[in-house]
Amino acid sequence: MLNRIISKDRVEPSLRPMLIMLASVAVIFGGLYGFTVFRSMMIARFLASMANPPQTVAIATAKLEEWRPTLSAIGTLRAVSGADLALEVSGVVEKILFRSGEDVGAGQVLLELRKDTDRSRLESLKATAELNEINLRRDQAQLKLKAVSQATVDSDLANLRSAKADVAQQEAVIAQKTLRAPFAGRLGIRSVDIGQYLSAGTVVVTLQALDELFLDFVLPQQNLNGLAVGQSASATVDAYPGQRFVGRIAAINAKVDQASRNVQLRASFANADHKLRPGMFASVEVAIGKAERLVTVPQTAIVHAPYGASVFLAQNDPPTGKDAASGGPVARQTFVRLGATRGDEIAVIEGLKAGALVVTAGQMKLRNGAPLKISDAPKPSVDPDPKPVDR
Numbered sequence: 001m002l003n004r005i006i007s008k009d010r011v012e013p014s015l016r017p018m019l020i021m022l023a024s025v026a027v028i029f030g031g032l033y034g035f036t037v038f039r040s041m042m043i044a045r046f047l048a049s050m051a052n053p054p055q056t057v058a059i060a061t062a063k064l065e066e067w068r069p070t071l072s073a074i075g076t077l078r079a080v081s082g083a084d085l086a087l088e089v090s091g092v093v094e095k096i097l098f099r100s101g102e103d104v105g106a107g108q109v110l111l112e113l114r115k116d117t118d119r120s121r122l123e124s125l126k127a128t129a130e131l132n133e134i135n136l137r138r139d140q141a142q143l144k145l146k147a148v149s150q151a152t153v154d155s156d157l158a159n160l161r162s163a164k165a166d167v168a169q170q171e172a173v174i175a176q177k178t179l180r181a182p183f184a185g186r187l188g189i190r191s192v193d194i195g196q197y198l199s200a201g202t203v204v205v206t207l208q209a210l211d212e213l214f215l216d217f218v219l220p221q222q223n224l225n226g227l228a229v230g231q232s233a234s235a236t237v238d239a240y241p242g243q244r245f246v247g248r249i250a251a252i253n254a255k256v257d258q259a260s261r262n263v264q265l266r267a268s269f270a271n272a273d274h275k276l277r278p279g280m281f282a283s284v285e286v287a288i289g290k291a292e293r294l295v296t297v298p299q300t301a302i303v304h305a306p307y308g309a310s311v312f313l314a315q316n317d318p319p320t321g322k323d324a325a326s327g328g329p330v331a332r333q334t335f336v337r338l339g340a341t342r343g344d345e346i347a348v349i350e351g352l353k354a355g356a357l358v359v360t361a362g363q364m365k366l367r368n369g370a371p372l373k374i375s376d377a378p379k380p381s382v383d384p385d386p387k388p389v390d391r
Contacts, residue, residue, distance in 0.1 A: 054328065054373040057362035059314050060298055064354035067347055068291040069340055071226070075217030075235075077280040080268070081183045081209040087113065089176045090200045093192055098205070100189040104181045111192070111204055113177035122170040129163035136160050185209035186274070210274045214250065217284050218262040226288035227252060233267040235282045245269050245276065249286065294339060294347040301358040302338065302346060310335045311348075312366050314357040314374070331359065331370045 091113030098110045136156040142148040188206035192198060215235055219227070231249045247269035256263045267284065269276060276282075303310045314329040339347030352358070359366065361375075 054371040055331075055362060055365050056373045056375050057312075057314075057331075057359045057366070058375045059357045060301065060360045062295050062297050062348070062352055062354055062356045062358055064293055065296050065345075066291050067294040067296065067339075067342070068287050069226075069289045070285045070287050070342070071219055071223055072283065072285050073217040073219055075215045075267075075282050075284050077237075077269075077276055077278055077282055078214050078216060079185070079208040079210065079278040080212045080214055081185065082207065082278055083182065084203045084206050085110070085179060085182075086201050086203050087111075087176065087179055087198060088200055089113070089173065090198060091115075091177055093194050093196045093198060096190065096192070096194055098187055098190070100205070101187060103186050104184065104207070106181055106184045108181045109178060110181060110187075111179040113198070115174050115177050118170065118174045118177065122167065122174060125163065125166045125170050129160065129167050132156065132160040132163045179204060181207060183207070183209055208278050210271055210277070213269050213271050213276050213278065215247065215267045215269060215282055215284055216264060217267070218257070218260070218264050219286075221256045221261045221263055223288075224252075224256075224263060227265065227286065231286060231288070233284055233286045235267070235269065235284045237276065237280050237282045239280070240275060294349070295352050295354050296342075296345045296347055297352070297358050298344055298360050299341060299346045301360045301363075302336075303333075303363050308335050309338050311352060312359040312363050314359060314372055329357070329372045329374070331366045331368065331372055333366075333368050 093111065094114045095112040096110075097112070098104060098108075104110070136153070136159075139148050139153045139156050143150065143153050185207045186209075188208070190205045192202070192204050198204075215233075227249065229249055229252060233247050233249055235245045235247065236243070237245075247267045249265055250268040251266045253264040265286075267286075297311065301311050303312070310333050313332045313334055315332050316329040334351055336351035337349045339349045341347075359372075366372075
């Protein structure tokens with residue numbers, strides 16, 4: 001039929017418009033189809049470029065560790081026996097019988113004031129007492145002969161007692177001019193010199209017994225239920241980094257402070273090597289309850305939010321030379337119930353198992369299903385008992 005419409009030499013004039021129309025429609029539909037294919041390719045390419053790129057994060061492994069609840073506080077060390085030594089009377093320093101910083105025994109003489117005038121007065125009082133005793137014996141003999149009255153003998157006896165009391169008083173005054181160590185311990189630095197006039201109460205030197213020290217500290221009243229005398233306590237001081245001193249609670253105050261609602265505690269520490277000194281600032285920890293096995297993670301792994309705490313897990317093992325699209329780890333958020341903290345660590349009571357890989361840095365840019373790229377940068381240490389370092 002087409003042969004009848006179109007010949008080799010010419011097209012019938014009546015069919016030429018129809019052929020032009022068909023050709024135009026074919027061109028239009030071909031262009032639309034090509035545009036549709038092109039648009040689909042560009043959209044697919046754009047969506048591919050907008051895919052979530054892998055996020056670089058740091059990870060750590062959740063560990064199962066022994067965990068014993070502790071209470072932390074700050075306290076001050078003081079000697080079991082310690083005193084600033086001073087004299088009860090005034091006078092001029094005549095002798096200094098100690099060296100600064102030496103160990104002394106109980107009762108050892110440390111300092112003497114000038115006593116010449118006091119000794120002379122004592123001799124005078126003793127002579128008066130002896131005379132009163134002679135008069136008493138004489139009148140007692142006369143009384144047997146009825147030569148004196150009983151009233152005379154009674155007066156002599158009263159005078160003798162008064163004289164002896166004066167002698168004892170003067171001896172006490174002389175004794176007060178001698179400074180003795182009230183207990184064994186170590187002396188501090190003396191603050192007086194020979195020939196110096198001392199007023200009553202002037203501190204001469206400090207004396208501290210260093211073999212055992214007390215550590216006084218306070219804890220909130222809600223912790224009273226877990227505290228008892230004899231409970232273990234440990235302390236650290238800045239002077240000896242990394243060294244822990246072990247002691248026990250010696251006393252718990254009988255009342256709670258009304259202003260702060262804290263209760264004062266006192267722990268005792270053996271100090272045979274005299275490393276600890278009274279007045280030192282110390283950090284103390286008191287272990288309470290029983291040890292438990294808990295899952296722990298670095299505190300930086302926790303994402304805090306008003307609706308609860310959570311962690312991001314790296315679902316697969318870190319890839320080696322592979323991107324997320326080819327099987328790398330992805331982020332999965334899981335909610336957890338937290339326990340106590342210990343240094344850089346925090347206990348997870350519920351919601352996490354030991355061995356899980358948790359994201360410790362870079363969580364703020366993550367969402368569920370986000371591909372991950374594990375950073376190979378060095379990780380900061382996670383220390384359950386960190387110490388500040390002076391630089």
